[in-house]
Amino acid sequence: MNNNTKVCLLGYFSPISHSCRKVQVADFTLYCEKPHCNVKMGIEMHIDWERRRRNIRILMAAVGTNPTRLAKASNLSANTLSKFLNGGSKELTEASMMKVLPALGLHSSLDLDTDNILSDPLNEIKRHLSEIPDSELPGLLRELQARFPIDE
Structure with a gap:
């Protein structure tokens, strides 16, 4: 090395x-x-589109919505989202994905790349970080750096 x-x-x-x-x-x-x-x-x-489909379906069930309502809330064509979720289209463009993610509580399409979307610790940490006021972030960063130093 x-x-x-x-x-x-x-x-x-x-x-x-x-x-x-x-x-x-x-x-x-x-x-x-x-x-x-x-x-x-x-x-x-290397994107596993089947895993992303499955995780979007799981999140829709968790928040109590369906493809039509999610598409409407995301300002996306219901046909586009349904076609993707049913496997009629291989993938969803990044632009379309970025419209859907906020309605599911996510910030990045990479958040869908987990085997357990409902209890992935990294996704939970990202959700918490997004809710912390900017004024608190420097202090939190210092705490994390002290607790988990990174060798550079």
Whole structure:
């Protein structure tokens, strides 16, 4: 492991292996970039659309809504959402996804990439963070940094 080789992904620094192996980070595959390597730095998305469909259905049931009401609340065509949820369309565009997520209490399409959408601790932490007043965030950050230091 070469600790001097670091790549920033969404604000987090992660040492990557000095060999030309892929490193799996959430849904992203990060390729190493070394002078002797022909693989250029890139991010490749691996999206499990079936899992996202399932999690949207679970969240709809949890909040007591259906595709038509969710689409209306999201300013999205009911046909677009129903077609996606029924598997008639392979994926939902990021623009459409960003309309649906707030109505389900989520902020990022990556929040759907979990096996247990109702009790994923990271999603719960994100929900709590979104409710904390901005004035409180610096103090909370200091507490987190003190409790969970990150080696850089």
